[in-house]
Amino acid sequence: MTSPAAQPRTCSVARTLELVGEKWALLAIREVFLGNRRFDEMTRCTGAPRDTLAARLRTLVAAGILERRQYSEHPARFEYHLTEAGRELYPVILTLMRWGDTHLAGDGGPPLLLEHHCGHRLVAEVTCEACGEPVAAGSTRRQR
Amino acid sequence: MTSPAAQPRTCSVARTLELVGEKWALLAIREVFLGNRRFDEMTRCTGAPRDTLAARLRTLVAAGILERRQYSEHPARFEYHLTEAGRELYPVILTLMRWGDTHLAGDGGPPLLLEHHCGHRLVAEVTCEACGEPVAAGSTRRQR
DNA sequence: AGACTGCATCCAGAATCCAGACTTACTAGG
DNA sequence: CCTAGTAAGTCTGGATTCTGGATGCAGTCT
Numbered sequence: 001m002t003s004p005a006a007q008p009r010t011c012s013v014a015r016t017l018e019l020v021g022e023k024w025a026l027l028a029i030r031e032v033f034l035g036n037r038r039f040d041e042m043t044r045c046t047g048a049p050r051d052t053l054a055a056r057l058r059t060l061v062a063a064g065i066l067e068r069r070q071y072s073e074h075p076a077r078f079e080y081h082l083t084e085a086g087r088e089l090y091p092v093i094l095t096l097m098r099w100g101d102t103h104l105a106g107d108g109g110p111p112l113l114l115e116h117h118c119g120h121r122l123v124a125e126v127t128c129e130a131c132g133e134p135v136a137a138g139s140t141r142r143q144r
Numbered sequence: 145m146t147s148p149a150a151q152p153r154t155c156s157v158a159r160t161l162e163l164v165g166e167k168w169a170l171l172a173i174r175e176v177f178l179g180n181r182r183f184d185e186m187t188r189c190t191g192a193p194r195d196t197l198a199a200r201l202r203t204l205v206a207a208g209i210l211e212r213r214q215y216s217e218h219p220a221r222f223e224y225h226l227t228e229a230g231r232e233l234y235p236v237i238l239t240l241m242r243w244g245d246t247h248l249a250g251d252g253g254p255p256l257l258l259e260h261h262c263g264h265r266l267v268a269e270v271t272c273e274a275c276g277e278p279v280a281a282g283s284t285r286r287q288r
Numbered sequence: 289a290g291a292c293t294g295c296a297t298c299c300a301g302a303a304t305c306c307a308g309a310c311t312t313a314c315t316a317g318g
Numbered sequence: 319c320c321t322a323g324t325a326a327g328t329c330t331g332g333a334t335t336c337t338g339g340a341t342g343c344a345g346t347c348t
Contacts, residue, residue, distance in 0.1 A: 008191030010255045012244025013174050013237055019248075023165065023305075030157050033281065039326050047152030049306045054327060075314045077325060085247050087281040091239040091270035093157055094279060099236060100156025103229050104163075111154045113287035120274030122284050126235035127271050130264030135238060137177065137231040140266050143257035167336075184294055193337050198296065219344045221294065 019063045020089065024048040025056050029086065030093055032066065037079035065089065094124035163207045164233065168192040169200050173230065174237055176210065181223035209233065238268035 008014070020026055027046040031037075036045055039057070043050050057080060060066040065086040068078050082089075101110040114122040126135050133139075152158070164170055171190040175181075180189055183201070187194050201224060204210040209230040212222050226233075245254040258266040270279050277283075 009189045011174070012241045012248060012254055012256065014171055014190075014244075015248045016240045016244035017170060021165070021167065021170070026161060026165070027158055030155070034286075040324080045153045046158075049308095050327070051307090051329085052305060055304095072314090072325085075312080075325070078327095082281070088243060088246065090279070090281045091268075092236070092243060094270055095235040095239045096160045097156045099232060100158075100160035102232065104156060104159045110156055112156065114284045115287040116272040116275065116277070116279060117283045117285075118272055118275035118277060120272065121287060122279065123273035124235075124270050124279060125273045126238055126268050127276075128260040128262060128264065129267035129269045131260065131262035132271075132276070133260070133262060135234070135260060135266065135268060137226070137234045139261045140258045141261075142178075143259040143265060182294075183296080193339095194296075195298085195338085196336060199335095216294095216345090219294075219346090221345095 019059070019065065020092070022056060022059070024052055025060060026089075026093065026096070028053060028056055028060065028080075029065065029082070029089055032080055032082050032086070033090065033093060037081060039078070039080075042080075060086075091124070091126075094122075095126060098124045163203070163209065164236070166200060166203070168196055169204060170233075170237065170240070172197060172200055172204065172224075173209070173226070173233055176224055176226055176230070177234060177237060181225060183222070183224075186224075204230075235268070235270075238266075239270060242268045 020029065024046060027048065028042055031042045031045050034045075036042055039050075039053070042048070043053055046053065048056070057066065057068075061068050061080075064083055066080045067083050067086075069081055071077055071079050097110075097112075097114075105111075116122040127133060128135050164173065168190060171192065172186055175186045175189050178189075180186055183194075183197070186192070186201075187197055190197065192200070201210065201212075205212050205224075208227055210224045211227050211230075213225055215221055215223050241254075241256075241258075249255070260266040271277060272279050
């Protein structure tokens with residue numbers, strides 16, 4: 001009889017990381033966002049071992065984040081597309097990228113720049129959907 | 145002489161994930177955001193093995209994301225605080241949480257609700273710092 | 289004192305990751 | 319026809335990492 005359970009917090013962060021937190025998963029998703037939908041190209045651009053990448057793609061497809069589409073019949077060939085749920089991971093990629101741009105960019109500045117359709121270089125900011133103000137670490141508290 | 149190098153893309157996403165992409169790292173950071181700064185509490189709330197958590201905390205401190213502060217002299221006791229760089233990971237946590245809330249919340253809805261200081265429940269949105277508009281998957285392109 | 293808490297490390301086995309070779313089926317070049 | 323090359327994986331065996339006790343240590347609670 002040790003103390004009562006004290007089971008780990010169930011939390012959306014934890015649940016999300018169970019799906020996309022494994023090594024290479026988010027990099028594979030990044031590649032699809034960049035338009036590289038094919039296996040070989042992904043291995044080249046991410047540096048992931050082919051085996052690991054294959055496993056990751058399988059779990060991402062199973063999780064409904066990617067969709068595997070055949071683009072060639074006879075030598076059966078497939079490419080990976082984002083589902084709606086997958087597309088909604090873009091904010092995650094963008095905030096990771098923003099942090100790296102700020103804290104890890106070397107001399108040459110950020111290695112990859114994105115342009116928002118408003119014409120400016122994209123700097124991703126997280127705001128409160130209700131009031132539109134930026135959200136900083138100290139500006140939230142637990143509800144209820 | 146195979147084809148030219150074709151080395152993996154250097155990218156802020158990849159670099160950031162090298163620091164915070166290991167298992168449990170982001171959950172440890174989440175705990176610090178929630179105010180749980182002590183080792184044992186973190187193991188309880190995350191479910192991470194003690195050894196693994198200890199290793200993760202070390203790398204996060206080395207990366208300048210957490211700071212280890214002594215709060216007791218004689219039984220030397222430490223707690224972990226976010227550095228400025230660490231605090232700036234809040235957007236990453238929030239976007240992960242938002243995705244999980246949207247796609248993985250069970251019957252009971254999101255397990256943890258945050259309130260923005262504007263008074264509304266926080267729903268995190270990623271916007272373009274320049275124009276303030278939300279950023280969707282299709283609304284960006286590579287610059288240059 | 290004895291039980292308990294908080295932090296950390298050691299260990300052995302399990303799971304995962306890794307690099308490179310291999311497979312299969314087709315296309316292109318000579 | 320023969321040889322290369324490409325694409326999407328799979329196989330293999332070895333390296334690395336993760337995991338869950340057990341252990342230690344120092345102080346607090348009863």
